Amino acid sequence: MKAIIFAADGFEDLELFYPQHRLKEEGIDVKIASMQKNRITGKHGYTSHVDLRFDEIDPKLFDILVISGGKGPEKMRLDMSALDIIKHFFDEQKVVAAICHGPQMLISARVIKDRKATSYIGIKDDIIAAGAEYLDQEVVVDNNLITSRHPADLYAFGRELVKLIRKPGIM
Numbered sequence: 001m002k003a004i005i006f007a008a009d010g011f012e013d014l015e016l017f018y019p020q021h022r023l024k025e026e027g028i029d030v031k032i033a034s035m036q037k038n039r040i041t042g043k044h045g046y047t048s049h050v051d052l053r054f055d056e057i058d059p060k061l062f063d064i065l066v067i068s069g070g071k072g073p074e075k076m077r078l079d080m081s082a083l084d085i086i087k088h089f090f091d092e093q094k095v096v097a098a099i100c101h102g103p104q105m106l107i108s109a110r111v112i113k114d115r116k117a118t119s120y121i122g123i124k125d126d127i128i129a130a131g132a133e134y135l136d137q138e139v140v141v142d143n144n145l146i147t148s149r150h151p152a153d154l155y156a157f158g159r160e161l162v163k164l165i166r167k168p169g170i171m
Contacts, residue, residue, distance in 0.1 A: 026165065064161075068102060073101040120149055
């Protein structure tokens with residue numbers, strides 16, 4: 001299995017590194033994707049190498065998409081290649097996990113309508129305006145979509161992500 005994690009400068013450090021390492025523990029090949037191939041810096045000063053630009057990705061080659069939070073989604077949601085990748089994942093019912101501000105990208109890709117989701121409380125109204133049912137819970141699983149609110153929910157986010165990818169018939 002192969003996973004892509006979306007991140008950009010200002011990402012919430014834990015929301016990139018925790019899923020990255022949790023997926024690697026499961027033997028999954030994980031790539032970091034962003035607008036440009038270089039190093040990105042998180043809110044707390046940690047850096048990450050970017051493996052792929054969004055416009056270099058063939059989404060057919062990947063099984064899992066994780067969208068980190070922080071300030072990155074506000075920038076990434078303007079990239080049409082990133083939004084096309086998200087649409088592909090939803091069209092193919094592949095696993096998508098978004099935390100904190102990550103669901104902003106789902107809103108811009110227009111894939112969250114009629115779904116159940118959670119997020120950072122500051123974008124709750126945006127989630128509702130996009131046609132989703134907002135639930136203030138540590139993690140919400142709606143078929144192939146997993147969402148969480150903030151770093152304190154990462155244990156539940158990781159648990160449900162691994163549970164979903166281990167589910168027979170998912171991959």
